[in-house]
Amino acid sequence: MAGAKEIRTKIASIKNTQKITSAMEMVAAAKMRKAQDRKEATRPYAEKMRNVIGHLSHAHPEYKHSFMVEREVKRVGYIVISSDRGLCGGLNNNLFRQLAREIKTQQESGIEVEFCTIGKKALGFFRRFGGRVLAETTQLGDAPRIEDLIGVVKVMLDAYENGEIDRIYIAYNNFVNTMTQKPTVEQLVPISGESDEELKHHWDYIYEPDSKEVLDGLLTRYIESLAYQGVVENGACEQSARMVAMKSASDNAGELIDELQLIYNKARQAAITQEISEIVSGAAAV
Protein backbone atom coordinates (compact mmCIF):
# COMPACT_ATOMS: atom_id res chain seq x y z
CA MET A 1 0.00 0.00 0.00
CA ALA A 2 2.57 2.44 -1.26
CA GLY A 3 2.10 6.08 -0.46
CA ALA A 4 -1.29 5.70 1.23
CA LYS A 5 0.01 7.15 4.44
CA GLU A 6 1.61 10.07 2.64
CA ILE A 7 -1.64 10.81 0.85
CA ARG A 8 -3.51 10.68 4.14
CA THR A 9 -1.22 13.21 5.80
CA LYS A 10 -1.41 15.42 2.74
CA ILE A 11 -5.20 15.39 2.88
CA ALA A 12 -5.10 16.25 6.58
CA SER A 13 -2.80 19.20 6.01
CA ILE A 14 -4.91 20.56 3.15
CA LYS A 15 -7.97 20.21 5.36
CA ASN A 16 -6.28 22.35 7.98
CA THR A 17 -5.46 25.00 5.40
CA GLN A 18 -9.03 24.92 4.19
CA LYS A 19 -10.28 25.47 7.72
CA ILE A 20 -8.11 28.57 8.02
CA THR A 21 -9.07 30.01 4.65
CA SER A 22 -12.77 29.46 5.22
CA ALA A 23 -12.52 31.07 8.66
CA MET A 24 -10.73 34.04 7.08
CA GLU A 25 -13.43 34.22 4.45
CA MET A 26 -16.13 34.47 7.08
CA VAL A 27 -14.23 37.05 9.10
CA ALA A 28 -13.65 39.12 5.97
CA ALA A 29 -17.33 38.91 5.07
CA ALA A 30 -18.32 40.24 8.49
CA LYS A 31 -15.71 42.98 8.37
CA MET A 32 -16.74 43.94 4.89
CA ARG A 33 -20.24 44.80 6.06
CA LYS A 34 -18.83 47.05 8.74
CA ALA A 35 -16.38 48.66 6.35
CA GLN A 36 -19.22 49.43 3.95
CA ASP A 37 -21.25 51.00 6.73
CA ARG A 38 -18.25 53.10 7.65
CA LYS A 39 -17.92 54.18 4.07
CA GLU A 40 -21.54 55.30 4.03
CA ALA A 41 -21.06 57.18 7.29
CA THR A 42 -18.33 59.40 5.86
CA ARG A 43 -20.61 60.78 3.17
CA PRO A 44 -22.59 63.45 5.03
CA TYR A 45 -19.45 65.18 6.29
CA ALA A 46 -17.89 65.53 2.86
CA GLU A 47 -21.21 66.65 1.39
CA LYS A 48 -21.78 69.30 4.07
CA MET A 49 -18.23 70.44 3.67
CA ARG A 50 -18.60 70.79 -0.07
CA ASN A 51 -21.71 72.89 0.56
CA VAL A 52 -19.90 75.20 2.94
CA ILE A 53 -16.93 75.56 0.63
CA GLY A 54 -19.28 76.20 -2.27
CA HIS A 55 -21.00 78.93 -0.29
CA LEU A 56 -17.74 80.45 0.80
CA SER A 57 -16.17 80.57 -2.64
CA HIS A 58 -19.44 81.99 -3.92
CA ALA A 59 -19.49 84.69 -1.31
CA HIS A 60 -15.82 85.47 -1.91
CA PRO A 61 -15.08 85.03 -5.61
CA GLU A 62 -12.09 87.37 -5.37
CA TYR A 63 -10.23 85.32 -2.80
CA LYS A 64 -8.61 82.25 -4.28
CA HIS A 65 -7.00 79.87 -1.90
CA SER A 66 -3.77 78.31 -3.14
CA PHE A 67 -5.46 74.89 -2.91
CA MET A 68 -7.83 75.99 -5.66
CA VAL A 69 -5.36 77.49 -8.09
CA GLU A 70 -3.87 75.42 -10.90
CA ARG A 71 -0.25 76.05 -11.67
CA GLU A 72 2.40 74.72 -13.97
CA VAL A 73 3.29 71.18 -13.08
CA LYS A 74 6.93 70.27 -12.54
CA ARG A 75 6.65 67.88 -9.65
CA VAL A 76 3.72 65.90 -8.38
CA GLY A 77 2.93 64.05 -5.19
CA TYR A 78 1.01 60.83 -4.79
CA ILE A 79 -0.76 59.70 -1.66
CA VAL A 80 -0.89 55.96 -2.04
CA ILE A 81 -3.36 54.00 0.03
CA SER A 82 -2.89 50.27 0.43
CA SER A 83 -3.75 47.57 2.90
CA ASP A 84 -1.53 46.58 5.80
CA ARG A 85 -1.98 42.90 5.24
CA GLY A 86 -1.75 40.61 2.30
CA LEU A 87 -3.88 37.60 1.37
CA CYS A 88 -6.34 39.79 -0.44
CA GLY A 89 -5.81 38.69 -4.02
CA GLY A 90 -4.46 41.14 -6.55
CA LEU A 91 -5.88 44.17 -4.78
CA ASN A 92 -2.66 46.00 -3.97
CA ASN A 93 -0.79 44.79 -7.01
CA ASN A 94 -3.47 46.05 -9.38
CA LEU A 95 -3.25 49.46 -7.78
CA PHE A 96 0.54 49.53 -7.90
CA ARG A 97 0.57 48.42 -11.50
CA GLN A 98 -1.72 51.24 -12.55
CA LEU A 99 0.27 53.67 -10.44
CA ALA A 100 3.54 52.53 -12.00
CA ARG A 101 2.07 53.17 -15.44
CA GLU A 102 1.02 56.68 -14.47
CA ILE A 103 4.35 57.43 -12.90
CA LYS A 104 6.06 56.31 -16.05
CA THR A 105 4.06 58.67 -18.23
CA GLN A 106 4.69 61.48 -15.75
CA GLN A 107 8.40 60.83 -15.81
CA GLU A 108 8.48 60.63 -19.57
CA SER A 109 7.07 64.12 -19.75
CA GLY A 110 9.76 65.29 -17.38
CA ILE A 111 7.69 65.53 -14.22
CA GLU A 112 9.22 64.38 -10.98
CA VAL A 113 7.19 62.34 -8.53
CA GLU A 114 7.11 62.01 -4.77
CA PHE A 115 5.07 59.77 -2.53
CA CYS A 116 3.27 59.46 0.74
CA THR A 117 2.18 56.00 1.69
CA ILE A 118 -0.63 54.74 3.86
CA GLY A 119 -0.44 51.05 4.67
CA LYS A 120 2.41 48.60 4.84
CA LYS A 121 2.06 47.17 1.38
CA ALA A 122 2.54 50.54 -0.30
CA LEU A 123 5.64 51.20 1.74
CA GLY A 124 7.03 47.81 0.81
CA PHE A 125 6.28 48.46 -2.82
CA PHE A 126 8.16 51.76 -2.93
CA ARG A 127 11.05 50.20 -1.11
CA ARG A 128 11.40 47.82 -4.03
CA PHE A 129 10.26 50.14 -6.77
CA GLY A 130 12.34 53.10 -5.66
CA GLY A 131 10.98 56.58 -5.27
CA ARG A 132 11.06 59.33 -2.71
CA VAL A 133 8.69 58.58 0.12
CA LEU A 134 8.08 61.76 2.10
CA ALA A 135 5.88 60.32 4.80
CA GLU A 136 4.09 57.15 5.72
CA THR A 137 1.62 55.75 8.15
CA THR A 138 0.75 52.14 8.81
CA GLN A 139 -1.35 50.01 11.14
CA LEU A 140 -4.58 51.90 10.71
CA GLY A 141 -6.55 48.80 11.65
CA ASP A 142 -10.13 48.03 10.71
CA ALA A 143 -11.52 51.29 12.05
CA PRO A 144 -9.16 53.93 10.70
CA ARG A 145 -9.27 57.30 12.44
CA ILE A 146 -8.74 60.63 10.83
CA GLU A 147 -6.02 61.43 13.38
CA ASP A 148 -3.82 58.85 11.76
CA LEU A 149 -3.96 60.69 8.47
CA ILE A 150 -3.39 64.28 9.60
CA GLY A 151 0.38 63.95 9.54
CA VAL A 152 0.66 62.38 6.14
CA VAL A 153 -1.76 64.81 4.53
CA LYS A 154 -0.06 67.79 6.15
CA VAL A 155 3.33 66.79 4.81
CA MET A 156 1.87 66.79 1.33
CA LEU A 157 -0.08 70.03 1.77
CA ASP A 158 2.96 71.79 3.21
CA ALA A 159 5.04 70.64 0.28
CA TYR A 160 2.30 71.93 -1.99
CA GLU A 161 2.14 75.32 -0.31
CA ASN A 162 5.90 75.69 -0.36
CA GLY A 163 5.83 75.02 -4.06
CA GLU A 164 7.79 71.78 -3.80
CA ILE A 165 5.00 69.92 -5.53
CA ASP A 166 2.44 71.36 -7.88
CA ARG A 167 -0.24 68.74 -7.76
CA ILE A 168 -1.33 66.02 -5.39
CA TYR A 169 -2.95 62.80 -6.46
CA ILE A 170 -4.52 60.14 -4.36
CA ALA A 171 -4.37 56.48 -5.34
CA TYR A 172 -6.73 53.95 -3.80
CA ASN A 173 -9.07 51.14 -4.67
CA ASN A 174 -12.60 52.16 -5.43
CA PHE A 175 -15.28 49.81 -4.16
CA VAL A 176 -17.60 49.01 -7.05
CA ASN A 177 -19.15 45.87 -5.62
CA THR A 178 -18.04 42.81 -3.75
CA MET A 179 -16.47 41.23 -6.82
CA THR A 180 -14.99 44.36 -8.36
CA GLN A 181 -12.54 46.83 -6.97
CA LYS A 182 -11.28 49.49 -9.29
CA PRO A 183 -7.81 50.95 -8.83
CA THR A 184 -8.32 54.71 -8.94
CA VAL A 185 -5.92 57.63 -9.16
CA GLU A 186 -7.56 61.01 -8.58
CA GLN A 187 -6.39 64.55 -8.37
CA LEU A 188 -6.71 65.84 -4.81
CA VAL A 189 -5.10 69.29 -4.93
CA PRO A 190 -5.70 71.72 -6.52
CA ILE A 191 -9.34 71.00 -5.87
CA SER A 192 -10.79 70.60 -9.32
CA GLY A 193 -13.53 73.08 -10.25
CA GLU A 194 -16.57 72.28 -8.20
CA SER A 195 -19.65 72.26 -10.35
CA ASP A 196 -21.46 75.45 -9.51
CA GLU A 197 -24.81 74.47 -8.24
CA GLU A 198 -27.35 77.18 -8.57
CA LEU A 199 -26.82 79.24 -5.52
CA LYS A 200 -29.37 81.89 -6.07
CA HIS A 201 -29.68 82.75 -2.47
CA HIS A 202 -26.30 83.88 -1.45
CA TRP A 203 -25.35 85.85 1.53
CA ASP A 204 -22.26 87.09 3.16
CA TYR A 205 -21.02 85.54 6.32
CA ILE A 206 -19.60 86.94 9.44
CA TYR A 207 -16.24 85.30 9.90
CA GLU A 208 -14.63 84.51 13.19
CA PRO A 209 -11.67 85.05 13.40
CA ASP A 210 -11.39 85.94 9.66
CA SER A 211 -12.32 84.48 6.32
CA LYS A 212 -8.85 83.36 5.34
CA GLU A 213 -8.26 81.41 8.48
CA VAL A 214 -11.65 79.75 8.34
CA LEU A 215 -11.24 78.80 4.72
CA ASP A 216 -7.78 77.47 5.48
CA GLY A 217 -9.06 75.22 8.22
CA LEU A 218 -11.97 74.18 6.07
CA LEU A 219 -9.95 73.22 3.02
CA THR A 220 -7.38 71.31 5.03
CA ARG A 221 -10.16 69.35 6.68
CA TYR A 222 -11.85 68.80 3.39
CA ILE A 223 -8.75 67.32 1.85
CA GLU A 224 -8.21 65.20 4.92
CA SER A 225 -11.75 63.95 4.71
CA LEU A 226 -11.19 63.00 1.08
CA ALA A 227 -8.07 61.10 2.08
CA TYR A 228 -10.05 59.50 4.88
CA GLN A 229 -12.74 58.47 2.46
CA GLY A 230 -10.06 56.91 0.30
CA VAL A 231 -8.79 54.93 3.27
CA VAL A 232 -12.25 53.75 4.25
CA GLU A 233 -13.05 52.88 0.66
CA ASN A 234 -9.82 50.95 0.37
CA GLY A 235 -10.65 49.18 3.63
CA ALA A 236 -13.96 47.96 2.21
CA CYS A 237 -12.11 46.81 -0.92
CA GLU A 238 -9.53 44.97 1.13
CA GLN A 239 -12.14 43.00 3.01
CA SER A 240 -14.16 42.11 -0.04
CA ALA A 241 -11.05 41.17 -2.02
CA ARG A 242 -9.92 39.02 0.87
CA MET A 243 -13.31 37.41 1.09
CA VAL A 244 -13.26 36.50 -2.59
CA ALA A 245 -9.64 35.34 -2.49
CA MET A 246 -10.26 33.18 0.55
CA LYS A 247 -13.41 31.73 -0.95
CA SER A 248 -11.56 30.58 -4.04
CA ALA A 249 -8.74 29.28 -1.86
CA SER A 250 -11.24 27.23 0.16
CA ASP A 251 -12.83 25.95 -3.05
CA ASN A 252 -9.47 24.99 -4.48
CA ALA A 253 -8.57 23.20 -1.28
CA GLY A 254 -11.87 21.31 -1.52
CA GLU A 255 -11.09 20.20 -5.06
CA LEU A 256 -7.62 19.14 -4.10
CA ILE A 257 -8.98 17.11 -1.21
CA ASP A 258 -11.49 15.37 -3.50
CA GLU A 259 -8.77 14.47 -5.96
CA LEU A 260 -6.45 13.18 -3.30
CA GLN A 261 -9.27 11.23 -1.70
CA LEU A 262 -9.87 9.51 -5.03
CA ILE A 263 -6.21 8.64 -5.43
CA TYR A 264 -6.12 7.41 -1.86
CA ASN A 265 -9.17 5.20 -2.35
CA LYS A 266 -7.74 3.75 -5.53
CA ALA A 267 -4.43 3.03 -3.85
CA ARG A 268 -6.24 1.43 -0.93
CA GLN A 269 -8.35 -0.74 -3.21
CA ALA A 270 -5.37 -1.77 -5.29
CA ALA A 271 -3.56 -2.76 -2.15
CA ILE A 272 -6.50 -4.89 -0.98
CA THR A 273 -6.88 -6.55 -4.37
CA GLN A 274 -3.23 -7.30 -4.41
CA GLU A 275 -3.38 -8.84 -0.95
CA ILE A 276 -6.34 -11.04 -1.89
CA SER A 277 -4.65 -12.26 -5.04
CA GLU A 278 -1.52 -12.99 -3.03
CA ILE A 279 -3.52 -15.00 -0.51
CA VAL A 280 -5.46 -16.85 -3.22
CA SER A 281 -2.35 -17.71 -5.16
CA GLY A 282 -0.64 -18.69 -1.92
CA ALA A 283 -3.53 -21.06 -1.06
CA ALA A 284 -3.50 -22.54 -4.56
CA ALA A 285 0.19 -23.31 -4.26
CA VAL A 286 -0.32 -25.33 -1.05
Added chain:
Amino acid sequence: MAMTIHVDIVSAEGAIHSGLAEMVYAPAVMGELGIAPRHTPLVTQLKPGEVRVDEGNGKEMQYFFVSGGILEIQPHVITILADTAIRAHDLDEAAALEAKRRAEDALAGQQADFEHAKAQAELAEAAAQLRAIERLRKK
Protein backbone atom coordinates in the same frame (compact mmCIF):
# COMPACT_ATOMS: atom_id res chain seq x y z
CA MET B 1 -45.06 77.02 18.53
CA ALA B 2 -41.64 78.41 19.17
CA MET B 3 -39.26 79.04 16.28
CA THR B 4 -36.79 76.33 15.49
CA ILE B 5 -33.72 75.91 13.35
CA HIS B 6 -32.29 72.76 11.84
CA VAL B 7 -29.01 71.52 13.32
CA ASP B 8 -26.65 69.02 11.73
CA ILE B 9 -23.63 67.79 13.57
CA VAL B 10 -21.37 65.64 11.45
CA SER B 11 -17.84 64.37 11.77
CA ALA B 12 -15.59 62.83 9.16
CA GLU B 13 -16.31 59.43 10.64
CA GLY B 14 -20.08 59.70 10.64
CA ALA B 15 -23.17 61.76 11.33
CA ILE B 16 -23.63 62.60 14.99
CA HIS B 17 -26.88 64.50 15.30
CA SER B 18 -29.58 65.95 13.11
CA GLY B 19 -32.75 67.65 14.23
CA LEU B 20 -34.54 70.84 15.13
CA ALA B 21 -33.55 73.10 17.97
CA GLU B 22 -34.71 76.30 19.61
CA MET B 23 -31.26 77.25 20.71
CA VAL B 24 -27.75 75.95 20.12
CA TYR B 25 -24.67 76.77 22.15
CA ALA B 26 -21.21 76.16 20.74
CA PRO B 27 -17.63 76.84 21.87
CA ALA B 28 -16.28 79.16 19.17
CA VAL B 29 -12.66 80.23 19.20
CA MET B 30 -13.60 83.76 20.14
CA GLY B 31 -15.96 82.81 22.92
CA GLU B 32 -19.07 80.73 23.37
CA LEU B 33 -21.88 81.33 20.94
CA GLY B 34 -25.55 81.04 21.65
CA ILE B 35 -27.42 80.64 18.40
CA ALA B 36 -31.13 81.24 18.12
CA PRO B 37 -33.17 80.74 14.94
CA ARG B 38 -32.69 83.54 12.42
CA HIS B 39 -29.16 84.15 13.50
CA THR B 40 -27.18 86.02 10.89
CA PRO B 41 -25.00 83.83 8.59
CA LEU B 42 -21.69 83.13 10.25
CA VAL B 43 -18.71 80.85 9.87
CA THR B 44 -16.36 80.21 12.73
CA GLN B 45 -13.87 77.75 14.01
CA LEU B 46 -14.64 75.81 17.15
CA LYS B 47 -12.38 74.89 20.02
CA PRO B 48 -12.62 71.72 22.10
CA GLY B 49 -15.70 71.82 24.26
CA GLU B 50 -19.34 70.88 24.32
CA VAL B 51 -22.10 71.77 21.95
CA ARG B 52 -25.50 72.05 23.61
CA VAL B 53 -28.68 71.66 21.66
CA ASP B 54 -31.87 72.92 23.27
CA GLU B 55 -34.77 71.27 21.49
CA GLY B 56 -37.36 73.19 23.45
CA ASN B 57 -40.78 71.79 24.35
CA GLY B 58 -39.44 70.95 27.76
CA LYS B 59 -37.15 68.31 26.25
CA GLU B 60 -33.83 67.67 27.84
CA MET B 61 -30.82 69.60 26.61
CA GLN B 62 -28.54 67.47 24.45
CA TYR B 63 -24.79 67.57 24.91
CA PHE B 64 -22.17 66.72 22.32
CA PHE B 65 -18.47 66.85 22.86
CA VAL B 66 -16.41 68.24 20.00
CA SER B 67 -12.64 68.43 19.71
CA GLY B 68 -12.96 71.51 17.57
CA GLY B 69 -14.20 71.99 14.05
CA ILE B 70 -16.10 74.46 11.95
CA LEU B 71 -19.52 75.94 12.59
CA GLU B 72 -21.58 77.37 9.80
CA ILE B 73 -24.84 79.21 10.23
CA GLN B 74 -27.12 79.64 7.26
CA PRO B 75 -30.55 81.21 7.62
CA HIS B 76 -32.34 77.90 8.16
CA VAL B 77 -29.65 75.47 9.10
CA ILE B 78 -26.72 75.22 11.42
CA THR B 79 -23.95 72.88 10.34
CA ILE B 80 -21.29 71.78 12.74
CA LEU B 81 -18.38 70.00 11.11
CA ALA B 82 -16.90 68.39 14.18
CA ASP B 83 -13.35 67.18 14.46
CA THR B 84 -12.86 63.81 15.99
CA ALA B 85 -9.22 64.50 16.57
CA ILE B 86 -7.58 67.12 18.71
CA ARG B 87 -6.20 69.81 16.47
CA ALA B 88 -3.62 72.43 17.16
CA HIS B 89 -1.08 73.96 14.87
CA ASP B 90 1.97 72.55 16.64
CA LEU B 91 0.22 69.23 17.04
CA ASP B 92 -0.46 68.94 13.33
CA GLU B 93 3.14 69.87 12.80
CA ALA B 94 4.19 67.09 15.17
CA ALA B 95 2.00 64.60 13.33
CA ALA B 96 3.54 65.64 10.04
CA LEU B 97 7.06 65.33 11.42
CA GLU B 98 6.17 61.96 12.87
CA ALA B 99 4.88 60.72 9.54
CA LYS B 100 8.03 61.96 7.84
CA ARG B 101 10.23 60.36 10.44
CA ARG B 102 8.47 57.05 10.10
CA ALA B 103 9.01 57.13 6.37
CA GLU B 104 12.68 57.89 6.83
CA ASP B 105 13.04 55.14 9.44
CA ALA B 106 11.21 52.67 7.29
CA LEU B 107 13.38 53.45 4.31
CA ALA B 108 16.66 53.74 6.20
CA GLY B 109 16.33 51.92 9.29
CA GLN B 110 15.36 56.35 15.64
CA GLN B 111 13.04 58.38 17.76
CA ALA B 112 12.25 62.00 18.45
CA ASP B 113 9.76 63.26 20.97
CA PHE B 114 6.83 65.48 20.32
CA GLU B 115 5.42 64.56 23.68
CA HIS B 116 5.10 68.10 24.95
CA ALA B 117 2.73 69.49 22.34
CA LYS B 118 0.73 66.32 22.36
CA ALA B 119 0.44 66.21 26.14
CA GLN B 120 -0.68 69.84 26.20
CA ALA B 121 -3.43 69.34 23.69
CA GLU B 122 -4.50 66.12 25.35
CA LEU B 123 -4.70 67.98 28.64
CA ALA B 124 -6.88 70.68 27.08
CA GLU B 125 -9.19 68.08 25.65
CA ALA B 126 -9.35 66.09 28.86
CA ALA B 127 -10.25 69.26 30.78
CA ALA B 128 -13.00 70.08 28.32
CA GLN B 129 -14.29 66.53 28.49
CA LEU B 130 -14.29 66.66 32.28
CA ARG B 131 -16.34 69.84 32.21
CA ALA B 132 -18.85 68.24 29.94
CA ILE B 133 -19.10 65.17 32.15
CA GLU B 134 -19.54 67.29 35.27
CA ARG B 135 -22.32 69.21 33.62
CA LEU B 136 -24.00 65.97 32.66
CA ARG B 137 -23.69 64.65 36.19
CA LYS B 138 -25.22 67.74 37.73
CA LYS B 139 -28.38 67.29 35.74
